[in-house]
Amino acid sequence: xxxxxxxxxxxxxxxxxxxxxxxxxxxxxxxxxxxxxxxxxxxxxxxxxxxxxxxxxxxxxxxxxxxxxxxxxxxxxxxxxxxxxxxxxxxxxxxxxxxxxxxxxxxxxxxxxxxxxxxxxxxxxxxxxxxxxxxxxxxxxxxxxxxxxxxxxxxxxxxxxxxxxxxxxxxxxxxxxxxxxxxxxxxxxxxxxxxxxxxxxxxxxxxxxxxxxxxxxxxxxxxxxxxxxxxxxxxxxxxxxxxxxxxxxxxxxxxxxxxxxxxxxxxxxxxxxxxxxxxxxxxxxxxxxxxxxxxxxxxxxxxxxxxxxxxxxxxxxxxxxxxxxxxxxxxxxxxxxxxxxx
Amino acid sequence: xxxxxxxxxxxxxxxxxxxxxxxxxxxxxxxxxxxxxxxxxxxxxxxxxxxxxxxxxxxxxxxxxxxxxxxxxxxxxxxxxxxxxxxxxxxxxxxxxxxxxxxxxxxxxxxxxxxxxxxxxxxxxxxxxxxxxxxxxxxxxxxxxxxxxxxxxxxxxxxxxxxxxxxxxxxxxxxxxxxxxxxxxxxxxxxxxxxxxxxxxxxxxxxxxxxxxxxxxxxxxxxxxxxxxxxxxx
Numbered sequence: 001x002x003x004x005x006x007x008x009x010x011x012x013x014x015x016x017x018x019x020x021x022x023x024x025x026x027x028x029x030x031x032x033x034x035x036x037x038x039x040x041x042x043x044x045x046x047x048x049x050x051x052x053x054x055x056x057x058x059x060x061x062x063x064x065x066x067x068x069x070x071x072x073x074x075x076x077x078x079x080x081x082x083x084x085x086x087x088x089x090x091x092x093x094x095x096x097x098x099x100x101x102x103x104x105x106x107x108x109x110x111x112x113x114x115x116x117x118x119x120x121x122x123x124x125x126x127x128x129x130x131x132x133x134x135x136x137x138x139x140x141x142x143x144x145x146x147x148x149x150x151x152x153x154x155x156x157x158x159x160x161x162x163x164x165x166x167x168x169x170x171x172x173x174x175x176x177x178x179x180x181x182x183x184x185x186x187x188x189x190x191x192x193x194x195x196x197x198x199x200x201x202x203x204x205x206x207x208x209x210x211x212x213x214x215x216x217x218x219x220x221x222x223x224x225x226x227x228x229x230x231x232x233x234x235x236x237x238x239x240x241x242x243x244x245x246x247x248x249x250x251x252x253x254x255x256x257x258x259x260x261x262x263x264x265x266x267x268x269x270x271x272x273x274x275x276x277x278x279x280x281x282x283x284x285x286x287x288x289x290x291x292x293x294x295x296x297x298x299x300x301x302x303x304x305x306x307x308x309x310x311x312x313x314x315x316x317x318x319x320x321x322x323x324x325x326x327x328x329x330x331x332x333x334x335x336x337x338x339x340x341x342x
Numbered sequence: 343x344x345x346x347x348x349x350x351x352x353x354x355x356x357x358x359x360x361x362x363x364x365x366x367x368x369x370x371x372x373x374x375x376x377x378x379x380x381x382x383x384x385x386x387x388x389x390x391x392x393x394x395x396x397x398x399x400x401x402x403x404x405x406x407x408x409x410x411x412x413x414x415x416x417x418x419x420x421x422x423x424x425x426x427x428x429x430x431x432x433x434x435x436x437x438x439x440x441x442x443x444x445x446x447x448x449x450x451x452x453x454x455x456x457x458x459x460x461x462x463x464x465x466x467x468x469x470x471x472x473x474x475x476x477x478x479x480x481x482x483x484x485x486x487x488x489x490x491x492x493x494x495x496x497x498x499x500x501x502x503x504x505x506x507x508x509x510x511x512x513x514x515x516x517x518x519x520x521x522x523x524x525x526x527x528x529x530x531x532x533x534x535x536x537x538x539x540x541x542x543x544x545x546x547x548x549x550x551x552x553x554x555x556x557x558x559x560x561x562x563x564x565x566x567x568x569x570x571x572x573x574x575x576x
Binding site: 204211 | 387390392410411412414415416421423427428429430431432433435436437439440441443444452469470472488492
């Protein structure tokens with residue numbers, strides 16, 4: 001494969017981001033406490049989600065609110081497949097279609113989960129690509145609610161708000177760092193690919209792009225399905241580390257959290273997605289600590305419940321008002337680094 | 343090469359083009375002249391398949407009337423649309439990549455991009471800049487280069503002089519003349535009749551969605567009051 005100059009720059013940018021992610025991973029692996037390791041792991045899961053969102057939202061510039069649902073589908077399908085029969089016979093005694101009578105190895109389970117998520121995303125996507133602007137937002141919100149309701153009320157399969165337990169914990173921090181590096185490269189190369197350029201052109205001027213012979217619907221469908229596949233990967237990584245999942249983490253709070261990450265960093269760039277995730281993950285921990293009413297500089301601060309929600313909302317409001325393109329705008333990391341060298 | 347018979351274009355309930363017929367022969371430059379609202383852009387959009395139309399459009403011997411845009415581009419039709427419509431958030435180079443959206447021969451495409459960046463050094467200098475930062479004339483050069491990225495058999499130019507300073511307009515027309523000399527068939531849509539007629543082999547005068555006159559620059563020159571108005575002689 002021959003790469004054009006902007007794709008070569010994309011590789012440089014992705015490599016810089018990968019170096020940052022690997023460094024954080026190493027530092028936490030060697031110096032972090034167990035608690036910090038879990039926090040960083042969940043930040044990396046969210047990073048996978050935000051990168052997946054960037055594929056569709058950043059390139060097509062359409063708002064998708066159903067991403068957490070697709071993450072959930074990936075997580076649940078993998079969980080149902082991989083959990084040993086002995087556990088499932090206790091946790092899912094009434095499961096239909098013999099779901100509690102088989103189990104697969106983690107790799108096959110993951111591949112099956114990705115395939116099923118991709119097929120569902122393709123079906124939903126066929127409707128999504130017929131819509132524009134706010135239509136996509138509302139439609140995807142409805143998808144989120146439908147999927148969540150199924151998770152919540154088909155307790156015989158998904159256990160609803162109760163914990164779905166017994167998933168083999170085959171992932172470590174190292175696994176997700178490697179995974180996130182891969183995904184950073186995939187997402188960045190997609191952005192610089194022919195498809196990525198055409199998608200961004202459609203976002204700029206739909207009629208103009210159509211006149212160039214760009215098939216907008218096909219491209220949006222490709223981005224939608226790729227995004228869903230990466231979301232499934234994020235869901236699987238989540239389930240394979242924690243060993244336990246429930247319906248709640250794949251609903252509105254998570255949609256809002258990841259949306260804030262993408263908006264703060266800037267959805268148009270991969271660098272923005274990474275930066276937003278890191279900033280909010282770290283910032284939110286500080287806010288959670290403040291929430292408990294700590295003693296700071298000799299002042300005993302009061303307990304403020306709900307501070308993290310306020311903080312996230314404020315981040316979105318301020319970013320949208322002051323810098324709608326997010327911190328990065330249209331700049332990728334190598335734009336900043338290479339410019340300094342000149 | 344391009345034959346249009348009884349083309350009707352409607353935007354919702356309003357019929358903008360009421361059944362026009364015209365032809366563009368291979369290697370020629372034909373212009374479609376007319377004032378605002380004459381139906382020029384509607385005609386171009388219908389030719390490319392961007393808007394629905396009825397009537398018969400044959401190109402290179404094949405009926406393309408019912409083909410989607412991509413297929414028409416692949417058949418060899420390409421447009422530099424009205425108002426340039428460059429993608430302002432994409433870089434100059436990415437705009438050119440996009441022009442070749444329907445092509446799959448990568449190496450040749452990259453060579454074409456390099457060719458246009460060399461032909462227009464100003465575009466070469468700004469290859470990584472967002473195209474929105476270019477001046478109007480530069481954007482028009484980019485729009486035309488982008489249209490040529492498909493290596494079209496016919497190039498449709500929709501008001502290339504729109505909103506440009508007179509000096510820049512002359513430059514753009516010089517560029518079109520060079521393209522014509524290279525043997526590219528051109529359908530030029532213009533309000534600027536004087537400049538357009540100078541390099542056209544044949545011209546049609548369009549008003550209120552109908553062709554009201556046609557001929558070579560000599561015969562059409564000052565044939566009607568409308569023509570006089572368009573050329574600014576009246």
